[in-house]
Amino acid sequence: MALKAAIDSVKGRIEDLKTSIPQQRTKNKECATVVSQHRLGGHILVHNRILGFHVEGGRGVKFTFKNINVDNPNEEFFFTIRLEDDIYTLLNCKPSVKDTDEVIHELNKTNGLFKFVRTMRKKFQEAVAQGSLSMTTNEHQESAFMSASAPVLSISTITEGNENQDEPIKGNAHLQKQVNRRRVKSPGSASSVCQSPRLKEMKRCGGCSPARYLILMRHAGSCRALIANKLTCKLRHTQVLDV
Known part of the structure; x- marks a missing residue:
């Protein structure tokens, strides 16, 4: 009886384990599932x-993205x-x-x-890179166009300036002729100066500057004074001998 009761107890335990x-x-x-969702939530964050x-x-x-x-x-x-x-x-896809x-x-x-999601993100990055490259190329083309157009504007501006400057020159031509005539007729003109003896001496000296001409004249004056002094001494010595 005890053995049969033990067997029944083991069978009941087996059934409980099968259920549990x-x-x-x-x-x-x-x-x-909860752990996976938690990890997935962390990855998503x-x-x-x-x-x-x-x-x-x-x-x-x-x-x-x-x-x-x-x-x-x-x-x-x-x-x-x-x-x-x-x-x-x-x-849909944007861009x-x-x-x-x-x-x-x-x-x-x-x-x-x-893999598809990673590939699409990579394509977005490539599209952004190509868009920035095209914008940079357009900016270079615009700057090149402006630099090529600049000389044309400057030439036209200079031409207009020259045209505007021609009118006062033509208008003052008669006045300039009158001024030139007055200079020729004035007593202090170049023609009267050319007739002075000092200027003739300067021309004989080879067209030297006024400063150099003055130095030469002073040197010449000192030489003349020395020669005159020597002649005076010689005349006095001759008079003494005659006496």
Whole structure:
């Protein structure tokens, strides 16, 4: 009797374990789901903070990115895809990028959604780089056009200035002739100066400057005084001998 009771007890325990094992497995799955969601939420927060990435549901799934344009980090780049009958379809994309048909075909072929999202973000970055490059090229072309046009403006301005300056010159031609005639007739004119003896001496000296002419005249005067002094002494000596 004791053995039979022990066997019944073991059988009852087995039944309890059979019932509790599925329940424990369900709890384990729930815990794993909660942990996974918590980790996923942490990853999403990191992606939202660093990549400016978030997902919205609706008529399809909308993937939005920020922090792509360096000049405007808050600018949004997004695309929306829809899954229907196991076929992905790209509903919209802003800004539009190249080769989206090939990327969608690759997504339907491999079902690699994460790779598709990374590829689209890379294409957004390429579109921003190409847009900034084209803007830089346009600025260089505009500056080259302005530099090429500048000489034309300066030439026209100089021409207008010369045309405006011609009129007063022509108007003052008669007055200039009268001034020249007065200078010729004045007693202190160049013709009267040329008749002075000192100027003639300067011409004989080879057209030297007035300062040099004065030095030469002083030197000549001192030489004349010395010669006169020697002649005076010689005459006095001769008179003494005669006496």
